[in-house]
Amino acid sequence: MSEVIEKPETLTRTKVLKNNVLESEAIYIIREVAAQFEKPVLLFSGGKDSITLVRLAQKAFYPEKIPFPLMHIDTGHNFPETILFRDKLVAETGVDLIVRYVEDSIKNKNLTEETGKYASRNRLQTHTLLDAIEEFKFDACIGGARRDEEKARAKERIFSVRNDFGQWDEKNQRPELFNMLNGKIDLGQNVRVFPISNWTELDVWQYIKDENLEIPSIYFSHERDTFLRDGLIWSADEVVFREENEVVSKRRVRFRTVGDMSCTAAVLSDAQTLDEIVSEIRVSTVSERGARIDDKRTEAAMETRKQEGYF
Amino acid sequence: MDVLKIATAGSVDDGKSTLIGRLLYDTNSLTTDKLEAIERSSRKKGLDYLDFSLATDGLVAEREQGITIDVAHIYFSTPTRHFIIADAPGHVEFTRNMVTGASTAQVSIILIDARKGVQEQTFRHFFINDLLRIKNLIVVINKMDLVDYDQSRFEQIKSEFEQLAARSDFHKRSIHYVPLSALFGDNITSISDKTPWYDGSSVLDILENLPIQSESVNAQARFAVQNVIRPKTNQYHDFRGFAGKLTGASLSVGDEIIALPSGLTSKVSEIRLYENTFETANPGSSFVLSIEDEINISRGDMIVKVNETPKTEKQIKAKICWMDAKPLRPGTTYLLQHGVNRVLSKIDTVNKIFKTDLTGFETIQNELKINQIGEVSIKLSKPVFYDPFVENRENGAFILIDSNSHFTSGVGLLD
Incomplete structure (x- = not known):
């Protein structure tokens, strides 16, 4: 006679929500924004950090839709791939999108554009941003800046109060203790909020991979007309000033950070999948902002721009 | 990692x-x-x-x-x-x-x-x-x-x-x-x-x-409600959930809970994050919690397990570290933020000021200056739901917000 062995019934597996420290913290922050402010907005650039923010905002409120709009400050120097991606994401997620153009600020306010070899609209976009904040009476702007990006950003609070002129007063910041966020402000002030402050570039890529998020094609390796200047690879496009002796040639490149064509350099890369990007970042010895031409101007370039109201 | x-x-x-x-x-x-x-x-x-x-x-x-x-x-x-x-x-x-x-x-x-x-x-x-x-x-x-x-x-x-x-x-x-x-x-x-x-x-x-322990060992589950989620879409017409971040200990579907301050009880019916639902949530995680009964719960309320209720007081004592150039004085009103819950508070007395060499305290002054740490008694307009800081770091602290400047003027650790 054979023995009958009963299968234990305790094998039904319980599904446990484990704590992903960085994700839980970011979701908590985004929910505080929705609760503490009247008119928040998520500043969307089409880059990997703001794409990550959109997913975190979806997770924060699901099954409710994201309770605030996205806003894109369009410099007119964007990569066309980024704009295509932006419109697709908006269509798929059903969020509201506001677009404001630096071109309009230049015309309406009679601003002078930078000219010459290093001309970019990076500083001018501050005007457009501050005007839009005033136009819509936004009291909180959520952004994808991370503290590991740049040394002035390493000092930034999660809720960073800006005065009526959008300025950052780095010497008199509110202390942030434990998990408590103080979003009390006066009329006319606004708060810049950075939910992924504590993420590193690698954390962002790992998250994009885990969540299987779509990203603009320029993050992956592709062939592009480029030229070399100051040891960096520039995109050869009509909005980018080029000297006659700067020779254009095709290179296999990708972008690690997506700003304007006029201030973002490419890196040589064969990475065609998210896995390959993650492996590439792991062994990289150059920082992400090493490819940001706008940061290289002076040692305090970022800090100076933030005091002027830059993001 | x-x-x-x-x-x-x-x-x-x-x-x-x-x-x-x-x-x-x-x-x-x-x-x-x-x-x-x-x-x-x-x-x-x-x-x-x-x-x-x-x-x-x-x-x-x-x-x-x-x-x-x-x-x-x-x-x-x-x-x-x-x-x-x-x-x-x-x-x-x-x-x-x-x-x-x-x-x-x-x-x-x-x-x-x-x-x-x-x-x-x-x-x-x-x-x-x-x-x-x-x-x-x-x-x-x-x-x-x-x-x-x-x-x-x-x-x-x-x-x-x-x-x-x-x-x-x-x-x-x-x-x-x-x-x-x-x-x-x-x-x-x-x-x-x-x-x-x-x-x-x-x-x-x-x-x-170094071992990474959870913030507080032997602590109890605390779920402070940040937002009420009511999608009112066709698919989720009757959905009603509470968004928050769990601390202290885990929480599972079926757990009997009590909502504070109402004191009404129910059971956890769903733990949701985005498109996924879970049986149990570990401490630290952010999610949307649903319960079996229709109880009125709003931002700042706290959901805990029955028989594990935190302290609920309108008169509190705390160790405060002062951070504002304007000193803390009795009689002054501040907005007190405990977790995500805000109540009005009035400073009763500054009882003592600690010596930072751990040799004791002084009782001479009745105010707390910037960078001083002292024991303070405070009266609240409504109770907060807390644990002593030494038992639960995450549910035992608050900040005081100046009603004019809105500056974060001090931090308090509850006794």
Whole structure:
């Protein structure tokens, strides 16, 4: 006679929500924004950090839709791939999108554009941003800046109060203790909020991979007309000033950070999948902002721009 | 991957930034462009070695004066762990930054200059770590190169610090002592042959192997409601959930809960994050919780398990660290924020002011000045639902917000 062995019934597996420290913290922050402010907005650039923010905002409120709009400050120097991606994401997620153009600020306010070899609209976009904040009476702007990006950003609070002129007063910041966020402000002030402050570039890529998020094609390796200047690879496009002796040639490149064509350099890369990007970042010895031409101007370039109201 | 949060504190010249710079350099966390920037700046200053303190001193004023004036966050990883350093300055006038940096830390590094030994600042640093109940301390005795790596000097400082630590009533902490030269990299990422008498581990080795306990051991589940989720879409027409971040202990579907302040009970019916639902949520996680019954619950309310209710008081006593130039005085009204819950509060009395060398307290003044720490009695307009800070760090603290300037004027740890 054979023995009958009963299968234990305790094998039904319980599904446990484990704590992903960085994700839980970011979701908590985004929910505080929705609760503490009247008119928040998520500043969307089409880059990997703001794409990550959109997913975190979806997770924060699901099954409710994201309770605030996205806003894109369009410099007119964007990569066309980024704009295509932006419109697709908006269509798929059903969020509201506001677009404001630096071109309009230049015309309406009679601003002078930078000219010459290093001309970019990076500083001018501050005007457009501050005007839009005033136009819509936004009291909180959520952004994808991370503290590991740049040394002035390493000092930034999660809720960073800006005065009526959008300025950052780095010497008199509110202390942030434990998990408590103080979003009390006066009329006319606004708060810049950075939910992924504590993420590193690698954390962002790992998250994009885990969540299987779509990203603009320029993050992956592709062939592009480029030229070399100051040891960096520039995109050869009509909005980018080029000297006659700067020779254009095709290179296999990708972008690690997506700003304007006029201030973002490419890196040589064969990475065609998210896995390959993650492996590439792991062994990289150059920082992400090493490819940001706008940061290289002076040692305090970022800090100076933030005091002027830059993001 | 594990995340370990580290707080660093030290006086102006005891080499804290150099230590951090070294940690980054030796774990290959300094990228080529950052390293080049350090080389450029070091050369400009006429140094014949690399000034790693330049890796962390971010603000222009700091670079000009060569000091650190605000909390900076620094990130590095090894194959086993992610590390976040909150680097706070050590000057007496910037205590608020130190409390801020240490408030979320699991381990704290205190630096002592081997030539100077335990100083007034050391007392203050230890006092704040003690107040915040930080479980792991690494006492770094730096500049050993300037005392010829002398073991007896190291032992002497260690014994001075042990005497200081003995004055505390919190004994569940571990303290590591490491002899170090930040400038030459001794005992930072590997054991140095210049200190053959030292039988402990390197700083990095200690950091990689510290147990990461949950913030509070034996704590109970606390779910403070941030937002009420009511989609009113066709698919989720009747859905009603509560968004929050769980602390203390886990919570499962079927658990009997009580909602505060209403005192009404129900059961957990769903734990949801985005498109997924779960049986159990671990502490620390953010999710949307639904319950079986229709109970009126709004932002600031707290959901806990029945028979595990927190303290509910309108008259509280707390240790307060004051952070505002305008002193805390009895009779003043502040907005008190406990977690995500805000109530009006009125200062009753300042009972005592602690001496930061742990020798006791004074009762003479009836106000608390910036950077002072004291015991204060406060009256609340509505009760808050809290645990004593020593039992549950995450549900035992609050901030006081000035009603005119909206500044975060102080932080309180509940008794």
